[in-house]
Amino acid sequence: MHIGLFIPCYIDAFFPDVGIATLELLERLGHDVEYPRDQTCCGQPMANSGFNAECADTEALFVRNFSGFDCIVAPSGSCVHHVRDKFDALEQTPAVTAVRARTYELVEFLHDIVKVDAFPWARFPHRVGLHNSCGTLRGLKHAAPSELHEPFFSKPMDLLSKVAGIEFVTPARPDECCGFGGTFSVFEEGVSAKMGRDKVSDHARAGAEYIVSADSSCLMHQQGCAERIGVPIKFIHIAQILNGASA
Amino acid sequence: MSARQHQTEAQPSMLHPELCASDDPDAIVRDGRRLDHAEGASKPLRPKPEKQPRGALIRGNRPVNQAEAAARFIAAPEHEKMHDERLWDLRQKRDREMHGIPEWEELRSLASAIKEHTLAHLDTYLEEFEVHATATGVHVHWARDAAEHNRIVHGILRDHGARSLIKSKSMLTEECGFRHYMASVGIDVIETDLGERIQQLDNEDPSHVVVPAVHKLRTDVAQVFARTLDTDPDNSDVHYLAERQREANRPLILAADAGMTGANFAVAETGTFAVCTNEGNADLSANVPKLHIASIGIEKVIPRLEHLAVFIRLLSRSALGSPITQYTSHFRGPRAGGEMHVVLVDNGRSERLGMAEFWTSLKCIRCGACMNTCPVYRRSGGLSYGATYSGPIGLIIDPTFNARKYSNLPFASTLNGSCSNVCPVKINIHEQIYAWRRVLVERHEVPLAKKAAMKAAGALLSRPAAYRAAIAAADTALAHLPRFVVYNGLNAWGKHREVPHPPKQTFHSWYQANRGARS
Numbered sequence: 001m002h003i004g005l006f007i008p009c010y011i012d013a014f015f016p017d018v019g020i021a022t023l024e025l026l027e028r029l030g031h032d033v034e035y036p037r038d039q040t041c042c043g044q045p046m047a048n049s050g051f052n053a054e055c056a057d058t059e060a061l062f063v064r065n066f067s068g069f070d071c072i073v074a075p076s077g078s079c080v081h082h083v084r085d086k087f088d089a090l091e092q093t094p095a096v097t098a099v100r101a102r103t104y105e106l107v108e109f110l111h112d113i114v115k116v117d118a119f120p121w122a123r124f125p126h127r128v129g130l131h132n133s134c135g136t137l138r139g140l141k142h143a144a145p146s147e148l149h150e151p152f153f154s155k156p157m158d159l160l161s162k163v164a165g166i167e168f169v170t171p172a173r174p175d176e177c178c179g180f181g182g183t184f185s186v187f188e189e190g191v192s193a194k195m196g197r198d199k200v201s202d203h204a205r206a207g208a209e210y211i212v213s214a215d216s217s218c219l220m221h222q223q224g225c226a227e228r229i230g231v232p233i234k235f236i237h238i239a240q241i242l243n244g245a246s247a
Numbered sequence: 248m249s250a251r252q253h254q255t256e257a258q259p260s261m262l263h264p265e266l267c268a269s270d271d272p273d274a275i276v277r278d279g280r281r282l283d284h285a286e287g288a289s290k291p292l293r294p295k296p297e298k299q300p301r302g303a304l305i306r307g308n309r310p311v312n313q314a315e316a317a318a319r320f321i322a323a324p325e326h327e328k329m330h331d332e333r334l335w336d337l338r339q340k341r342d343r344e345m346h347g348i349p350e351w352e353e354l355r356s357l358a359s360a361i362k363e364h365t366l367a368h369l370d371t372y373l374e375e376f377e378v379h380a381t382a383t384g385v386h387v388h389w390a391r392d393a394a395e396h397n398r399i400v401h402g403i404l405r406d407h408g409a410r411s412l413i414k415s416k417s418m419l420t421e422e423c424g425f426r427h428y429m430a431s432v433g434i435d436v437i438e439t440d441l442g443e444r445i446q447q448l449d450n451e452d453p454s455h456v457v458v459p460a461v462h463k464l465r466t467d468v469a470q471v472f473a474r475t476l477d478t479d480p481d482n483s484d485v486h487y488l489a490e491r492q493r494e495a496n497r498p499l500i501l502a503a504d505a506g507m508t509g510a511n512f513a514v515a516e517t518g519t520f521a522v523c524t525n526e527g528n529a530d531l532s533a534n535v536p537k538l539h540i541a542s543i544g545i546e547k548v549i550p551r552l553e554h555l556a557v558f559i560r561l562l563s564r565s566a567l568g569s570p571i572t573q574y575t576s577h578f579r580g581p582r583a584g585g586e587m588h589v590v591l592v593d594n595g596r597s598e599r600l601g602m603a604e605f606w607t608s609l610k611c612i613r614c615g616a617c618m619n620t621c622p623v624y625r626r627s628g629g630l631s632y633g634a635t636y637s638g639p640i641g642l643i644i645d646p647t648f649n650a651r652k653y654s655n656l657p658f659a660s661t662l663n664g665s666c667s668n669v670c671p672v673k674i675n676i677h678e679q680i681y682a683w684r685r686v687l688v689e690r691h692e693v694p695l696a697k698k699a700a701m702k703a704a705g706a707l708l709s710r711p712a713a714y715r716a717a718i719a720a721a722d723t724a725l726a727h728l729p730r731f732v733v734y735n736g737l738n739a740w741g742k743h744r745e746v747p748h749p750p751k752q753t754f755h756s757w758y759q760a761n762r763g764a765r766s
Contacts, residue, residue: 009708012754013718014747019754023762035758038711046701046708048662050684050693054705061709086681134663146342147620147668149351173335177622181661186739188659190318193743194327194626195661224744 001114003033004069006103008079008216009041015216021243022075022106028121028243029114033073036065043089044082048182055089063090063099071113072103075239077136077215078182080105085139105140106239107214111155118162121244125165128241129208130156131199131222133215134177142214146175156214156238163241171202180221196225200233210234212241296466296483297325302451302630308652310692313659316631317623320462330462331625337458338619340568341669348560358561359673361554362610366600372515372548373591379518383580386588393423396592400425400507400540401432403588407538409434409504415522415529416440417509418456418613419544421635422594422648437499439528441489444496448475454629454637457566457615462628506532508578510543511612512558513589516551519579520589523562523572530576537585541578545596546609558612561671566614599647604682608643610672617666617676623659632656639666643679646687654692657683718753 003026007019026033042062043055062083066072074080083103090096110116136142136156143154160166179185179195186192200222203211211233213219219235226233236245300323303316321327345351365372377387390396396419404412412434414420426447429436438444442460446453449471453459460468465483472488473480476495482488508529510520520541522529533539549555563572581587600606618624618638629637634645634653642660645653657680666676687693707714740746752760 007754009718014750016750016752016754016757020757023758035762037755037759040711040714041708043705043708046705048681048684049658049697049701050686050688051698051701051705052685052688054701056705057709058705061711134661134665138664138668145665145668147665149345149348175665177661177663177665179622179661181663184658184661188314188317188623189739189742189744190314190321191623191626191659192661194321195622196744198331198626220747221744224740224746227745228743 001031001070003031004066004072005033005035006039006042006066006072006074006076006079007035008074008076010220011076011216014220015237018075018216018237018239021237021239021245022073025106025239025243026073029110029116034069039065042079042083043087044079045182047082047086047089052089055087059087059090059096063096066099066103067095069102071109072099073106073109074103075106075214075237076217077105077107077133077140077142078217081135081139105136105142105214107136107142107156107159108140110159110242116159116162119159119242119244122162122242123164123244123246124241125167126209126247127167127169127207128160128210128212128236129169129171129203129206130154130160130174131178131203131211131213131215131218132156132175133180133213133218136214137175156212159242160212160238166241169203169206169208171199171206171208173202176202178218178222180218182217185221192221193225193228196221197229197231200226200229200231204231204233208233210236212236212238214238296464297323299323299463299467299470300326300628302454302628303633305633308649310654311633311652311656313627313631313633313655316633317627317659320628320631321626326462326464326628327626329464330628333461334619334625337566337568338616338669341565341616341619342568344564344568344570348564354557354561355671355673358557358612358671359610361549361557362672363607365549366546366606366609369545369548369600372550373545375515375550376513376518376548377591379516380580380589381518383518384587385518385580386586388588388590390590390592390594392594393425393592396423396542396590396594397425397428399590400542401428401434403538403540404434404505407505407586409538411435411437411499411503412505412507413437413439413500413503413532413535414507415509415524415532416443416453416459417507417542418453418635419509419542419592419594420507421453423542423592425542435499437496437503439496439500439532440524440526441492441528444492445471448472452630452635455615455618456613456636456640462630500531500535503536505538505540506534506536507540507542508533510541510547510578511562512555513543513548514550514552514555515548517579519552519577520547521555521559522576522578523559523574524576525567525573527574530574533576533578534582537582538588539578539581539585540588540590542590542592545591545593546611558671562612562614565616565669565671595647599644602647604686605643605647605679607674608640608647608676608679610674611640611644612672614671616669616671620665620669621660622663622665623661627659632659639676639680640674643674643676643683646683650687650690650692654687657687715755718755 043058046054178199179192223235300319303311388399438447445460454462469483472478478491511523513520563569624638636644642656660680664677
């Protein structure tokens with residue numbers, strides 16, 4: 001499969017290892033992966049703030065960069081949620097709708113599209129708490145949210161369960177938002193940081209050594225909160241564990 | 248069994264943990280029973296209780312600064328912790344009740360469909376309600392807005408020479424500024440819901456649609472009652488406080504000239520309405536005086552009596568995690584010798600019904616489930632919103648009343664979507680919050696600085712070369728800036744969080760170096 005690799009702006013700038021792990025993992029699975037050099041962002045920061053008109057040029061650039069691939073894959077739930085479910089500043093031409101429909105978040109791509117059944121290279125002998133970002137949980141429906149009466153399922157848990165040595169811990173409020181929320185994190189920094197402190201403390205009380213997530217933005221915020229209050233917990237993106245990171 | 252155990256087990260599980268005070272080490276227990284009168288509960292000196300944080304500062308029509316009020320709430324950790332845990336407890340109880348109903352999701356869909364159908368034919372059902380209610384002897388009035396509602400009610404009271412009015416909790420009367428109006432025309436209004444009465448005595452709005460004083464610790468209530476009911480300010484024992492309030496309020500209830508209730512549901516085919524409470528106070532308000540006035544928002548109508556069953560099953564489970572409210576009272580016309588009036592109030596609802604993106608907010612049955620689950624609300628307190636409706640439902644309703652004053656509210660959300668999932672009538676609350684942000688930007692109701700920043704971001708992110716240059720600079724800057732610059736008061740990220748550790752290179756430059764030859 002010819003895959004367009006979409007590395008969102010903050011992963012590019014702050015978490016290059018997450019991008020590298022995603023690229024290597026997709027290559028290990030035998031895909032032809034290409035990273036379009038002119039990519040910047042999906043437009044989500046402006047759109048979430050209500051500035052939809054300001055997204056149009058960024059969205060047009062995104063479509064130019066990612067047209068023609070079989071699939072577009074990104075290690076970021078909230079960006080994919082934006083591209084697939086919002087992303088309407090542009091006229092919805094066939095080119096636009098094709099790019100939107102072909103854009104997948106890494107976990108759902110591995111779970112639903114290529115249906116990976118083993119990660120023989122992966123071993124992670126640690127206690128981890130899973131953080132489903134709200135974009136993946138309630139937007140992309142990676143897992144059954146606790147508010148709904150439906151059978152339990154969890155795509156990230158399914159994938160991580162195939163990693164040798166991993167052990168899961170469950171925080172008291174597994175589905176509670178961590179408070180990042182894009183521009184909310186600065187617009188309402190007091191509440192945002194309090195939510196972050198509560199989130200990392202909840203995982204720490206459950207005995208997690210690591211918080212793992214499909215969204216680096218949540219992790220960036222949580223890490224900032226944990227470091228400030230001295231909660232000794234580590235953060236890792238799911239792509240890194242699935243690609244064989246050991247710590 | 249020890250006295251301690253006895254005390255703990257005797258507490259009904261639905262009691263507010265803060266109100267139970269089961270961990271009170273100073274309680275005086277004799278013969279296995281706790282002494283709750285003033286003498287028995289008197290305590291040795293203890294540290295001064297944390298002061299209650301007050302709500303948002305209201306400055307006329309200027310945008311309410313919810314973030315500022317929320318920060319003050321968080322700065323009162325005892326209040327914030329109690330509030331968060333108390334409401335999270337309600338959410339968990341709601342989940343347990345939900346799991347006891349196999350057809351829960353079907354019920355939600357049904358409730359949503361009934362409401363959408365009714366709203367699409369609202370005129371027909373309202374007229375049907377009027378015809379049937381009138382046939383049972385009810386006087387039906389129509390109020391276009393809050394002012395007309397208040398005038399109508401005042402007129403009814405004046406016709407009866409009424410000087411005092413007891414009422415049960417009603418968010419609609421909060422919308423109408425009813426108590427203030429009544430005070431201005433010299434009529435005493437006495438709230439009969441305990442939480443609402445606490446708020447009335449404290450001259451504060453309700454902070455939650457179901458549990459109006461949930462943001463208060465019992466020590467706060469002790470201060471309010473000491474000021475208004477002459478109780479011992481150092482005695483925050485809940486039994487003592489509740490009893491003193493009851494002693495003070497009951498004579499007022501018995502002597503009242505008129506009673507008022509809201510309504511949870513009004514049934515078109517019967518012309519009747521139902522009021523759900525846990526204290527039975529609506530029954531007191533409606534049945535003690537001979538005159539009963541019910542103020543009902545026009546969106547409360549449902550077509551048939553059988554539809555009521557759907558909503559009754561959902562309401563209290565969603566609100567408090569109890570199968571049903573203690574009292575579900577059906578009012579089917581005036582008592583012999585009594586008089587009943589219904590005031591059907593629009594107050595902006597028709598206008599909302601015409602808003603393509605927001606009309607389904609009228610499905611709301613005021614259960615408060617979205618507030619209980621909202622991580623922002625739980626940590627901010629309902630009064631931080633500075634509006635009649637707080638929490639997620641408030642974010643989408645309040646701007647319909649005043650888009651400028653409440654222009655900040657739709658931004659007080661992480662868009663996490665939990666509110667939409669718990670909503671018993673399936674309002675897409677978080678999508679409407681998102682839609683409101685667009686509307687507010689289009690109407691220029693956002694700060695100019697934000698607009699400038701977003702315009703600049705849009706320009707930068709659509710120009711790859713400029714963007715690359717900026718990212719490189721930001722990286723370098725972050726790596727070399729001293730902490731005091733990054734963590735100054737203007738840096739909202741760094742105030743309570745560390746900034747991310749800048750890596751040696753971006754992914755882009757790594758790719759260039761490691762895969763560059765391929766493309």
